[in-house]
Amino acid sequence: MDYLDFFNLKEDPFGLTPDSHYFYPSKMHNDVLATLDYAVEQKEGFSLIIGEPGTGKTTILKIFIDRWKERAEIALIMTPRLSSEELLQAILDDLNIRLETANKNEMIKTFRDFLIARSLADTRVIIIVDEAQNLSDGCLEELRLLSNLETEKEKLLQIILVGQPELQRRLHSEGLRQLDQRISIRATLRSLTEVETSDYISFRLIKAGKGSAIFNENAKKMIHRLSGGIPRLINLTASRAMMVAYIGSSNQILKRHILDTVKHIPEAQLKSISRHRTLRYAAATLLLISLILVSFIGYNTLQYNSKPPQGTTHSVPQNVTAKTPPEKPETLSAPTQDAPAAVQRVATVTVNAARVREGPSLHADVADIVSKGDSFEITDEWTEASGNRWYKVRLPDEGEYWIASYIVKVGSLR
Ligand SMILES: Nc1ncnc2c1ncn2[C@@H]1O[C@H](COP(=O)(O)OP(=O)(O)O)[C@@H](O)[C@H]1O
């Protein structure tokens, strides 16, 4: 019995290709679609849609094209790493404009005639560039020149640029200011909220045939935490978790299945991603980054301490005090032994996603993942023979677990 049979599903609910059938109409996605409709209806000229990778830009374009394909001629450029001549050629090809010449002036003239004819027939002509951050400055300038094709009354051409946030930054630069000023409609795709993430998961499951898979609320919350609400990363985490549940013959997907997906990131993969760590910190909410950081905890300790934790204790010590004198944490206001009873020490997480474990060892099971800025009461501490230091922390409603000292900042509450 395979994975889909096990969950009684018709198809994979969390595929990674944009698919209109699975379109979840979140308020944000709907607003962006409405903005695009407005831009084209009102002949606004240039529109710009910005979103981090995986937020649903290409998905929205698919829906938008489906809506407009009867009323518009649409050129969709998906691979915009072209010279400006190639871009023009690609646009004309996509619009089925036959050319007798490769002379640029002639091409523009033919294009203008085409636009006027379509305008008389009340048909919109739309150029969409996906991944537009990859357009060269030359191509962006070419598009700006094309947008000059207008009659006295109205714009003949609608251009929609869709790209990652760096496109926005580039448009603010000196060389592209003229184009930036032409953009009259702008929208940004953000990530889904926790409630929307939960809805999104259920929605996609229903679309895939309902089946018997059930994500419980804690599992959905954990997916939101790991994915930052970015649909592509929600899909990645959810499908991995379903695989883990399937292997364990459970049709319920629980928080521990999500935690398992993090645990099983292969070391080799981590190492290759880790080389790009600094580059990627910027997108810290992304799941991959969370996964890297989370899984990195183990890897990093080994790397940075250059002392493998040989002889680590696997059992959880009961109320042990540090065997080795602990290094004094920077923000620690009072040493443990001398701390007056009124001082409550707290550990605040300093990385985006941190693993807490059943015991003070990298070999201990992962009990939960906590987020940057979360603070927990410290109830104990332990230093492994290798020198790795651990704090026992109390998680609200969830008991006490262990967290490595180098991913927290220790302070005190009085
Ligand atoms: N509103 C949505 N409804 C359903 N699936 C979505 C939605 N937004 C994104 N996705 C899914 O997330 C993944 C990434 O979406 P995509 O449109 O490729 O993002 P982007 O183009 O911004 O990188 C795809 O698998 C897509 O199906």
Ligand SMILES: [Mg+2]
């Ligand atoms: Mg895309």
